[in-house]
Amino acid sequence: MTRLDTALLRTLAPTVLGVIARRFGDFAAAEDAVQEALLAAARQWPRDGAPINPAGWLVQVAARRMADQARGEAARRRREAAVALDDPQTMAAVDEVVPESDDTLLLLFMCCHPALTPASAIALTLRAVGGLTTAEIAKAFLVPEATMAQRISRAKQTIKASGVAFAMPTAAQQIERLGSVLHILYLIFSEGYASSIGPDLQRRDLANEAIRLTRAVQALRPNDGEVAGLLALMLLTDARRPARSDPDGGLIPLADQDRRLWDGRMIAEGVALISRTLPRGPVGPYQIQAAIAAVHDEAARAEDTDWRQILILYDVLSGLSDNPMVRLNQAVAAAMVHGPRAGLDLLDAIDAEGGLAGHHRLTAVRAHLLEMAGDRAAAIDCYLAAAGATTSLPERNYLNSKAAKLGDKRERQ
Template sequence: MTSRPRDTGAERLLRDLAPQVLGVVLRRFRDFGAAEDAVQEALVAAATQWPRDGVPDEPRAWLIQVASRRITDHVRSEAARRRREAFVVSLVPPEQQIALAADSDEAVEQDDTLALLFMCCHPALSTSSAIALTLRAVGGLTTAEIARAFLVPEATMAQRISRAKQTIKASGVPFQMPTSEERSARLGAVLHVLYLIFNEGYTTSSGPALHRDDLSSEAIRLTRAVRALLPDDGEVAGLLALMLLTDARRAARTGPEGQLIPLADQDRSLWDQGAIAEGVALVTAALSRGSIGVYQVQAAIAAVHDEAARAEDTDWPQILALYDLLLGMSDNPMVALSHAIATAMVRGPEAGLELLRSLDADPRLQGHHRLDAARAHLLERAGDREAAIAHYRRAAGRTTNLPEQSYLLSQAARLCDARK
């Protein structure tokens, strides 16, 4: 699959439009793989032509037209080898053929992103495949980015996405919003994919920028849309609260040169108090309903951080208690890593390091820079400067996010200077 070129304003516009255009083309032609290929070609054409010729007055309509032309050309080339009528009949059930010829203006104008999101999380797919496909089709992540989010090789993820497309095509699943029962069955995968899209936006897995505002903002927008469908679901509210409470710190996370500023050193006056207030209200209301889920607990942890006026005011015992609860609900190794850090903040660095040692055998964390970064931080607090330097450097060598890499190397350099 051709990866989309990255830009500034044009890239953001293309990312916003991509799932909407895919929804229209998919509804017309009923072939997920062919529709996505056609849309990707249209996006590449736009990235090439728009900087030169200017953005068209109706960019969405332009992309739909180009993508439709690409997929139509594909259909015609197939029809040249096998009669066109036979091709259409074999690919599209008779009752759907009218839809191909008559896609109303109203249908073209609607935003299909949410329908596309739930379609990609169809139960015909395994949860991991559904999440990967949605990240590709709705989130716009590259295969490499998705592989890093899942902690698997890129080739493995490419095969998983390809199989997911074929499964969607073979299942004949209609492109439409699911029923309430279908929504319930798919909701877990939908929330997980939105969580991963947000995380990739908040701290990108690679590249020169610490975060990608377009991804995190799109995840928040889609989560708001899901909550509008399911206003009484505590986990939907919890996920939205978690995103808002985390994203509220975005302006304070980087310095003038784009360098990473850790949570303890951030200027908290830069935090978005409106987002914090909304997030706290959401998670408070969700927790009061009595059914507690993993996103609500994570949001509660984020709220404790955000409500501390200074880093030294952070209620670490409360955070540790919440991580104790979360550990019993999730086997996510990143949760275990954060739990070890919280333990160190309450019981001392040696207690945290002991927990980190138990994570060394987890294959999901082998070679992951966050494990080395956490160990370096706790070793420094424990007074083992040389070991801390080694792990800061090792962590820097294992991340492909340049601001993170620069920060980790600067920590190692600081400790080297201190020993002179």
């Protein structure tokens, strides 16, 4: 199967799942049916060619799978399956042109089911909508992969046992679920912008889809400050994407990027969006993060970055969000303003809390601050330890290269 076909299937999967789950009301069975449709496409399309309407083909195959499953049950279930398959709305979904519908957005809200805890809803949706692997989701939640697999499995069982319809929520329910929806979109974007696993630094399909869906949510909630803040954060961050890697796919850190390659149009849109949103209040974490991204993007050179303003913003953000990753970035900002020792002291506090125990980012930041402090031997050890802990190949290569360069400097002295 070609890379194009594989990417197409991955892109279409959430849309098709949204159609099938909405029509049949059984998420777990719909997910199984869609997986079988994807497998059928993987077998047939390389041989026969992709259909004119790939999404419609997948919907039809998955709907037939659902109907076949239902026919094996009681007579009542068989009649319901036949009706569902012949339902004009279901058949209309087969003929839909994908850009004209937004079943992925519908699926996003549906997965934030009232029977689930926020953490379980987010994990389930990342799997269904984002197409992330269990390992990728586990890394985002800082838990073992086996734990996350059990959480996703239990979430499906909980939905089925709850008796609550797996359907598009009302306007009031959408507001209740908005926080989880935004968190999901943030995590999908984050995985797309900086892939946690594998050979690629970035997964553009995920980042682009997160931005598209966030724009769709903003269309539903145009006056919500956090929706606008999240969209601004994505735009201001994604604007740097062209400068983040070298021709071989290697990682280029923010301080070393050619800022002429940054997307000025996206920066202008993001800055305008957050500038309009912040004064309206109330202010939330996504708006503060967007403001931080704007300060970085508006600096013509790395040395022009207003680190004092960034540190103030991180101080505000840490009061709004109890997140060890926020405190990790706060430590970097503190080091840039008050010196590396101040940052290292904050890292010691984060380490003592245990929220990032064993996480390679904590060790990588410690290596960077130790290098700033002139402790090359300790920095080398930390760079190598961080390289051994990350599952991202570009990050591993970058961290190993940092250790090697510091080793060369030490030998020359």
